Amino acid sequence: MIRSALRHPILWVVLAVLLIGILGVSGALAKGESDAIASISAGQTQTTAADQAVVTDIPYSHQVHVDKVGIQCLFCHNGAIRGAQATLPSLKTCATCHDYITVDADAQDQVDQVMQAYQQNARVQWPDVYKQPDYVYFDHRPHIANGVACQTCHGDVQKMTLVTAQVDINMGFCLDCHRKRIAQNPEMPAVEKERLTDCVTCHK
Numbered sequence: 001m002i003r004s005a006l007r008h009p010i011l012w013v014v015l016a017v018l019l020i021g022i023l024g025v026s027g028a029l030a031k032g033e034s035d036a037i038a039s040i041s042a043g044q045t046q047t048t049a050a051d052q053a054v055v056t057d058i059p060y061s062h063q064v065h066v067d068k069v070g071i072q073c074l075f076c077h078n079g080a081i082r083g084a085q086a087t088l089p090s091l092k093t094c095a096t097c098h099d100y101i102t103v104d105a106d107a108q109d110q111v112d113q114v115m116q117a118y119q120q121n122a123r124v125q126w127p128d129v130y131k132q133p134d135y136v137y138f139d140h141r142p143h144i145a146n147g148v149a150c151q152t153c154h155g156d157v158q159k160m161t162l163v164t165a166q167v168d169i170n171m172g173f174c175l176d177c178h179r180k181r182i183a184q185n186p187e188m189p190a191v192e193k194e195r196l197t198d199c200v201t202c203h204k
C-alpha cells in the first residue's frame with residue numbers, strides 16, 4: 001500500500017517542495033542546514049572507475065521539472081548556496097524520484113533510459129554551457145546570499161529543456177552589476193567597494 005502511494009507523482013512533488021521549503025535558501029546558509037542539503041544529493045561525486053560507462057544522451061527537461069512539476073533550482077543545484085560551484089545532480093538524485101513515480105506512457109521510454117544508466121552506474125557527461133576560462137574566478141555563494149536570481153545570469157531556464165547560453169557573461173556584464181551595487185549602497189565600507197571591482201577578485 002505504501003509503495004502504491006509512493007507511485008503517485010504529486011506526493012513526490014509535495015515532498016520535494018516541503019523539503020526545500022523547510023531548508024529555505026537563507027536558513028540554509030547556516031552550516032548545520034547546508035550539511036542537511038548536502039545529504040539530499042549525496043553521490044554528487046561518483047567514483048570514476050576506468051571502466052565506468054559515460055553517457056551523453058540522457059533526456060532531461062528544465063521546463064518539465066521546474067515549470068510543470070515545481071521543483072526548485074536548488075534541489076538539483078544545491079552547491080550554489082554552499083560555494084563556488086552550483087554543481088549538477090547525479091543520476092542518484094534523478095532516481096530518488098524516478099525509482100517510484102510513474103509518468104505518462106509516452107515519457108516512460110525516456111525515464112527507462114535514465115534509470116538504466118543509473119543502474120549501470122554510468123556517469124553522465126552533460127554539455128558545458130556557461131563554463132568560464134580558467135583565469136576567471138566566480139563564486140555562486142555571495143550572489144545567491146545577496147538575492148541575485150539565477151535567471152539574471154542564466155536566462156529563463158524554467159522554459160528550456162537542456163540549458164542553452166542565453167546570457168552573454170563577459171567582464172562588462174560582471175562589472176556593470178558590481179558597479180551598480182556600489183552606487184546603490186553608499187554606506188558600503190570602502191574596502192568592500194574596492195573588492196567588487198578589484199582585478200584579483202575575479203582573476204586569482
Ligand code: HEC
Pocket residue numbers: 073074077079080084085086087088130131132133136137138140143144148149150151152153154169
Ligand atoms: C551572478 C551570476 C550568476 C548567478 C546569479 C548564478 N549563476 Fe550559475 N553560473 C554563473 C557563471 C559565471 C558560471 C560559470 C562558472 C565557471 O565556469 O567558473 C555558472 C555556472 C553554473 C552551473 C554549471 C557549473 C557549476 O557551477 O557547477 C550551474 C549548474 C549553475 N551555474 C546554476 C545556477 C543556479 C541554479 C543559480 C541560482 C541558484 C545560479 N547558477 C546563479 C553565474 C551565475
Ligand code: HEC
Pocket residue numbers: 009012013016058059060061064065068069071089090091093094095096097098101102103104107108110111114
Ligand atoms: C523531485 C522529483 C524528481 C526528480 C529529482 C527528477 N524528476 Fe524527472 N520527473 C519528475 C516528475 C514528477 C515527472 C513527470 C512530469 C509530468 O507529469 O509530465 C518527471 C518526468 C521526467 C521525464 C519524462 C519526460 C518528460 O520530459 O516529461 C524524464 C526523461 C525525466 N523526468 C528525467 C529526469 C532526470 C534525468 C532527472 C535527474 C537529472 C530527473 N528526472 C529528476 C520528477 C522528478
Ligand code: HEC
Pocket residue numbers: 060062065066071072073074075076077088089126127128129130131150151154157158161162163
Ligand atoms: C530535477 C533537477 C534539476 C532542477 C530542478 C534544475 N536543474 Fe538545472 N540542470 C539539471 C541538469 C540535469 C542539467 C544538465 C543538463 C543541461 O545542461 O540542461 C542542468 C543544467 C543547468 C545549467 C547549465 C550548467 C552549465 O553547464 O553551465 C544551468 C545554468 C541550470 N541548470 C540552472 C537551473 C536553474 C536556474 C534552475 C531553476 C529555475 C534549475 N537549473 C533547475 C537539473 C536540474
Ligand code: HEC
Pocket residue numbers: 136137138139142143146148152153169170173174175177178181192195196201202
Ligand atoms: C546581477 C548582479 C551581479 C552580477 C551580474 C555579478 N555579480 Fe558578483 N556579486 C554581486 C553581489 C550582489 C555580490 C555580493 C557583494 C557583497 O558581498 O556585498 C557579488 C560578489 C562577488 C564576488 C565576491 C566578492 C568578495 O566579497 O570577495 C565575486 C568573486 C564575484 N561577485 C564575481 C563575479 C563574476 C566573476 C561575475 C561575472 C561572471 C559576477 N560576479 C557577476 C552581484 C553580481
Ligand code: HEC
Pocket residue numbers: 132133136169170171174175178196197198199200201202203
Ligand atoms: C567582477 C569580475 C571581474 C573583475 C573585477 C575583473 N574582471 Fe577581467 N574578466 C572577467 C570575466 C568574467 C572575463 C571573461 C570574459 C569572457 O570570457 O569574455 C574577464 C576577462 C579578462 C581578460 C581577458 C579579456 C579578453 O578579451 O580576452 C583580461 C585581460 C582581464 N579580464 C583583465 C582584468 C583586469 C586588468 C581587471 C582589473 C582592472 C579585471 N579584469 C577585473 C571578470 C572580471
